[in-house]
Amino acid sequence: MSEPRLNSVQCSSPAGLHRVAYKEWGDADNPKVLVCVHGVTRVGDDFDHLARALCGEYRVVCPDIVGRGRSGRLRDPAYYTVPQYVADMVTLVARVTARAGNEDVAWFGTSMGGLIGMALASLEDSPVKKLVLNDIGPVLDGAALQRIGDYIGQDVRFPSFAAGAEFVKAVSASFGPHSDDEWRKLAADVLRQGSDGQWERHYDLNLAQPFRAITPERAALDEAALWAAWDAIRCPTLLVRGEHSDLLSRETAQQMTQRGPRPRLVEIPGVGHAPTFVHDDQIAIAREFLLG
Numbered sequence: 001m002s003e004p005r006l007n008s009v010q011c012s013s014p015a016g017l018h019r020v021a022y023k024e025w026g027d028a029d030n031p032k033v034l035v036c037v038h039g040v041t042r043v044g045d046d047f048d049h050l051a052r053a054l055c056g057e058y059r060v061v062c063p064d065i066v067g068r069g070r071s072g073r074l075r076d077p078a079y080y081t082v083p084q085y086v087a088d089m090v091t092l093v094a095r096v097t098a099r100a101g102n103e104d105v106a107w108f109g110t111s112m113g114g115l116i117g118m119a120l121a122s123l124e125d126s127p128v129k130k131l132v133l134n135d136i137g138p139v140l141d142g143a144a145l146q147r148i149g150d151y152i153g154q155d156v157r158f159p160s161f162a163a164g165a166e167f168v169k170a171v172s173a174s175f176g177p178h179s180d181d182e183w184r185k186l187a188a189d190v191l192r193q194g195s196d197g198q199w200e201r202h203y204d205l206n207l208a209q210p211f212r213a214i215t216p217e218r219a220a221l222d223e224a225a226l227w228a229a230w231d232a233i234r235c236p237t238l239l240v241r242g243e244h245s246d247l248l249s250r251e252t253a254q255q256m257t258q259r260g261p262r263p264r265l266v267e268i269p270g271v272g273h274a275p276t277f278v279h280d281d282q283i284a285i286a287r288e289f290l291l292g
Contacts (some may be wrong), residue, residue, distance in 0.1 A: 002055045009095045011088040013079045021070035022063035026055030031100035034058040037113025043069035045189040049278045061096050067204040077206035085116045093127050103127040110134040122229035131237040135245050135274035138226035139252045149211025157198040164191045164199040174272030230260040237263035238289040242271035
């Protein structure tokens with residue numbers, strides 16, 4: 001069974017330098033690269049199952065976006081935004097493709113990772129040549145974003161891993177049915193034990209700051225910019241939606257199929273936001289598109 005290599009790359013924000021950690025699976029000399037990017041409070045470990053399944057065909061790179069997991073924290077939390085994440089990913093792509101002499105990559109983005117992928121794929125001369133969007137689109141709800149900010153910023157601590165795992169399972173119920181072992185893995189990926197012995201979520205609580213600063217007017221401008229980015233994408237694209245998703249409506253998903261890259265739409269039954277791509281049937285959807 002393939003095991004990942006742990007690496008990091010130095011990136012820059014207007015406030016200074018920071019490191020972005022990433023897992024890399026598969027042959028280090030494989031010029032075919034798949035970048036997998038997680039949701040807002042998750043980490044690159046989310047893609048362990050998908051990476052193991054695809055690392056025979058792709059070199060699979062799974063970063064922890066800055067502020068999460070093994071990556072560094074930003075000195076100024078105002079830069080915890082998609083433009084900064086895109087800049088970091090440009091640096092990462094340059095690093096992982098340098099030996100191959102080919103900057104082309106495939107991209108799999110869940111939720112926030114999909115927004116980053118949309119923004120990057122929309123740019124002229126983008127390295128993204130295939131795009132999978134997992135339960136995300138250009139429509140943003142200002143009130144929902146503020147609620148996300150409130151949730152992210154809560155300094156919740158747990159006396160034991162078991163208590164933390166129950167919390168993660170409860171707040172992640174929309175991921176759909178998973179076995180006990182799968183839930184433990186999903187919890188272990190995003191919990192760490194602090195110096196006081198308490199268990200806490202493994203990200204910078206200051207991630208909440210940009211969410212709390214969003215006004216309805218700003219949300220409307222951001223949504224318009226995302227639709228413009230969507231319309232600029234030209235690479236083959238697969239759009240995945242959880243049947244019960246409250247973040248990507250069926251109406252928005254259908255609208256997305258009629259403009260921009262006009263993706264194929266696949267809806268996964270019995271799941272909300274967002275499909276985890278832990279199970280074989282979901283992995284098969286990604287495999288068919290990425291290798292087809």
